[in-house]
Amino acid sequence: MDKKxxxxxxxxxxxxxxxxxFETKSFQCVTAYSAKExxxxxxxxxxxxxxxxxxMEDMTAGFRLVNTLRTAEEDSEYHPYSKIPLxxxxxxxxxxxxxxxxxxxxxxxxxDEFMRKPVKPRExxxxxxxxxA
Amino acid sequence: xxxxEKLKxxxxxxxxxxxxxxxxxxxxxxxxTETAEDGSVGLEKxxxxxxxxxxxxxxxxxxxxxxxxxxxxxxxxxxVSIVITGYATIESAVEAMKLGAYDYVxxxxxxxxxRLITNRGLEKRRLLLETxxxxxxxxxxxxxxxxxxxxxxxxxxxxxxxxxxxxLDEEIGGKLKVKxxxxxxxxxxxxxxxxxxxxxxxxxxxxxxxxIAKRSxxxxxxxxxxxxxxxxxxxxxxxxxxxxxKPLDDIPRAHGDxxxxxxVFLNIISNGITYNRKxxxxxxxxxxxxxxxxxxxxxxGMGIPEESLPLIFDQFYRVRGKGTRKLIGTGLGLSIAKxxxxxxxGQIKVQSTLGKGSxxxxxxxxxxxxxxxxxxxxx
Numbered sequence: 367m368d369k370k371x372x373x374x375x376x377x378x379x380x381x382x383x384x385x386x387x388f389e390t391k392s393f394q395c396v397t398a399y400s401a402k403e404x405x406x407x408x409x410x411x412x413x414x415x416x417x418x419x420x421x422m423e424d425m426t427a428g429f430r431l432v433n434t435l436r437t438a439e440e441d442s443e444y445h446p447y448s449k450i451p452l453x454x455x456x457x458x459x460x461x462x463x464x465x466x467x468x469x470x471x472x473x474x475x476x477x478d479e480f481m482r483k484p485v486k487p488r489e490x491x492x493x494x495x496x497x498x499a
Numbered sequence: 500x501x502x503x504e505k506l507k508x509x510x511x512x513x514x515x516x517x518x519x520x521x522x523x524x525x526x527x528x529x530x531x532t533e534t535a536e537d538g539s540v541g542l543e544k545x546x547x548x549x550x551x552x553x554x555x556x557x558x559x560x561x562x563x564x565x566x567x568x569x570x571x572x573x574x575x576x577x578x579v580s581i582v583i584t585g586y587a588t589i590e591s592a593v594e595a596m597k598l599g600a601y602d603y604v605x606x607x608x609x610x611x612x613x614r615l616i617t618n619r620g621l622e623k624r625r626l627l628l629e630t631x632x633x634x635x636x637x638x639x640x641x642x643x644x645x646x647x648x649x650x651x652x653x654x655x656x657x658x659x660x661x662x663x664x665x666x667l668d669e670e671i672g673g674k675l676k677v678k679x680x681x682x683x684x685x686x687x688x689x690x691x692x693x694x695x696x697x698x699x700x701x702x703x704x705x706x707x708x709x710x711i712a713k714r715s716x717x718x719x720x721x722x723x724x725x726x727x728x729x730x731x732x733x734x735x736x737x738x739x740x741x742x743x744x745k746p747l748d749d750i751p752r753a754h755g756d757x758x759x760x761x762x763v764f765l766n767i768i769s770n771g772i773t774y775n776r777k778x779x780x781x782x783x784x785x786x787x788x789x790x791x792x793x794x795x796x797x798x799x800g801m802g803i804p805e806e807s808l809p810l811i812f813d814q815f816y817r818v819r820g821k822g823t824r825k826l827i828g829t830g831l832g833l834s835i836a837k838x839x840x841x842x843x844x845g846q847i848k849v850q851s852t853l854g855k856g857s858x859x860x861x862x863x864x865x866x867x868x869x870x871x872x873x874x875x876x877x878x
Contacts, residue, residue: 377654379661383658387671390671457654483657483661487665
């Protein structure tokens with residue numbers, strides 16, 4: 367169980383909680399507090415799973431991050447990381463009334479899974495374990 | 500002078516000499532001018548080049564100046580139009596002003612008169628555009644304000660909730676004393692309640708008639724009700740209440756915003772489940788009611804005391820009674836439902852018999868022009 371999870375969220379509490387949840391199951395956790403820092407950490411840490419928020423530096427920072435990763439061409443510095451499983455966690459829907467759950471997995475929102483905050487610890491664990499399997 | 504160069508003036512007149520002389524005078528002033536020989540060419544050019552000001556002759560073959568004036572405001576509500584009139588009677592000028600013309604210039608006119616009146620018209624245009632920008636900014640601010648408040652209010656609540664979830668999950672957070680677990684559980688429930696209140700309140704702020712109208716479409720109520728009931732099935736199972744959708748015949752399509760209406764039915768049906776008795780049922784049925792389509796949601800619950808009936812759609816009103824004390828609610832659900840339904844130009848009503856149950860009825864407008872169209876094939 368030495369899988370490495372990168373948690374990207376500007377809410378320090380959310381990062382701390384998520385880290386606690388995964389560390390009890392002896393996952394290795396690395397953290398970033400903005401999309402910008404997140405992209406740096408992706409290159410530095412090469413995680414097995416990325417958990418990412420939507421609203422950070424601005425309303426859509428998380429969307430841009432997942433798009434940067436997923437659409438990285440071969441000559442891009444992010445290309446080696448373009449297939450890392452992505453789990454998006456957000457309250458975005460409540461703010462914008464846009465139903466993004468339905469868009470998860472499409473080219474519009476190229477993430478593998480999507481969860482609404484607040485997330486239940488057990489559901490988060492179960493989803494992450496499934497994604498890492 | 501730089502500002503002037505960007506301003507566009509369109510001259511619509513069937514007389515070539517007027518077009519040319521106006522164009523000459525106004526080009527010299529530094530405006531971009533364009534001309535059209537009749538009303539329909541003129542309107543096309545308005546759509547294409549979006550002029551700031553239009554000079555229009557009242558008496559032209561084809562589309563008249565008056566008709567041009569009427570169409571102009573639809574293309575650009577802030578456009579300034581000045582009427583050129585050969586028969587400078589007060590009546591025609593007054594009528595033109597009624598149709599939204601800013602001013603009129605009687606034929607024959609001198610270049611100075613033309614310059615004066617156009618400059619004044621363009622000053623008006625500048626003011627109109629400024630107002631429009633301010634209005635837009637204000638609207639933007641209001642919208643952003645709600646988004647911002649939503650995020651700022653929800654984020655801390657969600658963080659607190661997440662801490663509770665982790666602490667209460669003993670496998671993750673470690674063993675708790677029974678008393679601790681009980682108190683933390685209660686605290687967590689209160690946070691849920693507060694979160695729901697914030698959501699409800701913000702939703703209420705967000706209900707705007709024009710937005711609902713923009714999202715409205717023709718749709719079938721039956722699948723929408725079916726989906727809402729499916730979502731509520733777990734709650735019904737837990738409460739041991741049966742959910743029933745009455746068989747529906749050929750019911751015309753409704754017209755409305757599916758997202759907010761789903762919310763209305765979720766709210767009313769879940770009320771029917773929550774304020775019910777064990778072994779009770781909630782029946783949802785659909786019928787035509789005059790010009791409306793009616794959805795009835797009937798429960799077999801405790802009913803609502805008569806004196807409370809006029810109040811249940813008010814904000815924060817909750818029926819107090821022995822059966823309701825333990826139920827968590829914000830007192831906003833029905834007032835939100837009412838606002839949504841009324842924004843659809845519909846109605847929401849209730850009938851109730853104490854001890855027997857209540858029936859909520861939602862009246863919604865029908866889809867237009869679908870009254871006789873039963874077969875989907877075109878002839």
